Amino acid sequence: xxxxxxxxxxxxxxxxxxxxxxxxxxxxxxxxxxxxxxxxxxxxxxxxxxxxxxxxxxxxxxxxxxxxxxxxxxxxxxxxxxxxxxxxxxxxxxxxxxxxxxxxxxxxxxxxxxxxxxxxxxxxxxxxxxxxxxxxxxxxxxxxxxxxxxxxxxxxxxxxxxxxxxxxxxxxxxxxxxxxxxxxxxxxxxxxxxxxxxxxxxxxxxxxxxxxxxxxxxxxxxxxxxxxxxxxxxxxxxxxxxxxxxxxxxxxxxxxxxxxxxxxxxxxxxxxxxxxxxxxxxxxxxxxxxxxxxxxxxxxxxxxxxxxxxxxxxxxxxxxxxxxxxxxxxxxxxxxxxxxxxxxxxxxxxxxxxxxxxxxxxxxxxxxxxxxxxxxxxxxxxxxxxxxxxxxxxxxxxxxxxxxxxxxxxxxxxxxxxxxxxxxxxxxxxxxxxxxxxxxxxxxxxxxxxxxxxxxxxxxxxxxxxxxxxxxxxxxxxxxxxxxxxxxxxxxxxxxxxxxxxxxxxxxxxxxxxxxxxxxxxxxxxxxxxxxxxxxxxxxxxxxxxxxxxxxxxxxxxxxxxxxxxxxxxxxxxxxxxxxxxxxxxxxxxxxxxxxxxxxxxxxxxxxxxxxxxxxxxxxxxxxxxxxxxxxxxxxxxxxxxxxxxxx
Numbered sequence: 001x002x003x004x005x006x007x008x009x010x011x012x013x014x015x016x017x018x019x020x021x022x023x024x025x026x027x028x029x030x031x032x033x034x035x036x037x038x039x040x041x042x043x044x045x046x047x048x049x050x051x052x053x054x055x056x057x058x059x060x061x062x063x064x065x066x067x068x069x070x071x072x073x074x075x076x077x078x079x080x081x082x083x084x085x086x087x088x089x090x091x092x093x094x095x096x097x098x099x100x101x102x103x104x105x106x107x108x109x110x111x112x113x114x115x116x117x118x119x120x121x122x123x124x125x126x127x128x129x130x131x132x133x134x135x136x137x138x139x140x141x142x143x144x145x146x147x148x149x150x151x152x153x154x155x156x157x158x159x160x161x162x163x164x165x166x167x168x169x170x171x172x173x174x175x176x177x178x179x180x181x182x183x184x185x186x187x188x189x190x191x192x193x194x195x196x197x198x199x200x201x202x203x204x205x206x207x208x209x210x211x212x213x214x215x216x217x218x219x220x221x222x223x224x225x226x227x228x229x230x231x232x233x234x235x236x237x238x239x240x241x242x243x244x245x246x247x248x249x250x251x252x253x254x255x256x257x258x259x260x261x262x263x264x265x266x267x268x269x270x271x272x273x274x275x276x277x278x279x280x281x282x283x284x285x286x287x288x289x290x291x292x293x294x295x296x297x298x299x300x301x302x303x304x305x306x307x308x309x310x311x312x313x314x315x316x317x318x319x320x321x322x323x324x325x326x327x328x329x330x331x332x333x334x335x336x337x338x339x340x341x342x343x344x345x346x347x348x349x350x351x352x353x354x355x356x357x358x359x360x361x362x363x364x365x366x367x368x369x370x371x372x373x374x375x376x377x378x379x380x381x382x383x384x385x386x387x388x389x390x391x392x393x394x395x396x397x398x399x400x401x402x403x404x405x406x407x408x409x410x411x412x413x414x415x416x417x418x419x420x421x422x423x424x425x426x427x428x429x430x431x432x433x434x435x436x437x438x439x440x441x442x443x444x445x446x447x448x449x450x451x452x453x454x455x456x457x458x459x460x461x462x463x464x465x466x467x468x469x470x471x472x473x474x475x476x477x478x479x480x481x482x483x484x485x486x487x488x489x490x491x492x493x494x495x496x497x498x499x500x501x502x503x504x505x506x507x508x509x510x511x512x513x514x515x516x517x518x519x520x521x522x523x524x525x526x527x528x529x530x531x532x533x534x535x536x537x538x539x540x541x542x543x544x545x546x547x548x549x550x551x552x553x554x555x556x557x558x559x560x561x562x563x564x565x566x567x568x569x570x571x572x573x574x575x576x577x578x579x580x581x582x583x584x585x586x587x588x589x590x591x592x593x594x595x596x597x598x599x600x601x602x603x604x605x606x607x608x609x610x611x612x613x614x615x616x617x618x619x620x621x622x623x624x625x626x627x628x629x630x631x632x633x634x635x636x637x638x639x640x641x642x643x644x645x646x647x648x
Contacts (some may be wrong), residue, residue, distance in 0.1 A: 024102040032095075036482065040633050050083060060238050063519060064530070069242055104135075109122040128372055129365070160198060179191060180226070184228050266350050342367060428476070436471075437469065486521055489630065490525050509607035512609070514612045590606050624639075
């Protein structure tokens with residue numbers, strides 16, 4: 001092939017990649033500006049980035065002024081730059097995750113095209129990915145770190161695969177960039193997952209020397225360290241001991257530490273993998289009948305364990321053998337490599353005690369490569385599209401929507417309010433769930449009616465139906481977004497602060513978040529409220545949103561000599577606002593007391609306005625100012641006072 005032909009091929013390839021990225025971004029980004037940020041994760045990460053943007057401290061992430069050190073800062077940096085350039089908005093808060101979802105789709109496209117030799121199959125795989133539950137939920141329910149990590153892992157494996165094929169130095173640089181960015185997204189997992197996958201590929205039959213040469217390329221590691229090391233050095237200087245805490249606790253410690261949101265069963269990710277592929281999951285077993293027609297049942301079961309969940313070998317004629325990349329006398333199919341990728345990551349996350357729904361995203365890319373190949377095979381062979389699961393998914397949306405619209409109990413309730421108060425507030429979601437289900441059912445039925453004609457048009461119709469169904473659900477969630485977001489609480493709190501300023505006469509109330517801290521408050525007010533966060537003891541803070549190691553210096557303590565509660569002292573305190581943590585004893589003292597003396601001996605009136613849960617109102621004897629509001633994963637938060645409104 002001549003030089004001009006090679007350059008033209010490279011330009012065409014770059015154009016295709018750009019087209020896939022733009023299409024995926026358009027699908028994933030549409031409507032992300034509608035919905036309020038959900039507490040906890042969305043509000044928390046958006047607020048950390050907002051603090052970074054307004055404070056100018058790009059090294060140490062902070063929440064309510066306190067160090068929030070559980071994640072590296074790359075996602076925060078992107079958000080903060082967007083805030084500074086375009087303003088504070090939900091769309092820009094979610095942009096890093098949506099961009100990561102589009103990149104993830106690009107790498108799925110590249111793997112599917114390389115492993116099948118078909119650009120059309122690459123498109124199928126990428127579009128199935130972005131219209132699936134994994135793509136839509138992983139990219140649009142953000143900002144979170146798992147979809148960016150999934151994109152970094154897929155990018156590292158793609159660069160590694162290209163290097164194994166004899167790629168030039170550019171593939172080594174690409175591997176370094178992917179690893180370096182991953183280290184700034186979520187840390188060492190971006191190294192662990194690709195290395196485990198590479199080890200599985202060697203066991204499957206790829207040439208060990210070629211794989212190891214790419215894995216330990218000095219150029220790749222130099223680029224990765226050049227990208228990530230400066231921040232790690234600077235953050236360790238600013239927060240001594242952080243790296244040890246990050247490695248020991250955030251990775252190894254939390255690996256086997258469960259909490260209220262984690263699930264322990266080893267098999268937990270089996271149904272999650274199926275949910276990720278919805279509504280296209282039926283493609284996973286669509287080839288079973290043809291492939292296993294004459295295979296004994298025990299071999300089918302063995303195939304499930306030893307190779308892939310679609311065994312025995314329904315991919316042999318779609319994902320070809322890779323003879324040039326294997327050890328002598330071995331035959332390795334691309335289907336086996338895809339399954340190795342999924343299985344290794346699946347096993348790693350399944351071994352952990354702490355299991356969350358989105359943790360499996362770095363394992364999901366090969367699933368969609370396989371689904372795209374299966375779809376292309378069925379179209380090529382004139383087989384029908386497996387329509388029953390998408391139809392059942394649409395009917396499920398309709399059923400849940402009708403249930404919700406009727407004002408019956410809704411399974412997503414998060415508060416402790418009586419059901420006759422809680423359930424009707426979700427009714428605004430019901431109509432849009434029904435609409436999304438009907439759209440998907442209509443698309444499936446039209447495809448069945450057209451089964452004798454235009455196979456590619458039927459695929460486009462199904463993809464559009466799935467996109468519209470997800471958008472309807474997301475639009476419905478925007479209608480009830482106030483039930484998951486602290487936005488309304490932030491506006492009410494800001495208004496209460498304004499009223500207090502008008503009548504304070506120099507004696508402002510103290511504003512406290514009692515036991516629950518809604519993390520999106522500062523994002524929606526646009527300035528640091530510096531809320532006191534009350535509850536717990538010096539040994540065990542009840543605020544799980546605050547990293548205990550870094551929260552301890554902010555905890556108020558009683559001076560043994562004077563008996564006064566003393567605020568923490570920082571050398572740079574005049575330059576940075578910060579919230580403080582109140583022990584339970586201090587909150588009760590301030591709440592019940594009429595007057596108190598500060599550390600300078602001045603008498604102050606005890607006026608406290610608190611954010612409390614519904615069930616805390618009566619035990620506290622509180623006077624309700626307004627509510628209920630959402631925040632911190634609840635829907636039963638109220639603004640209350642320790643004084644009657646007339647006395648405040």
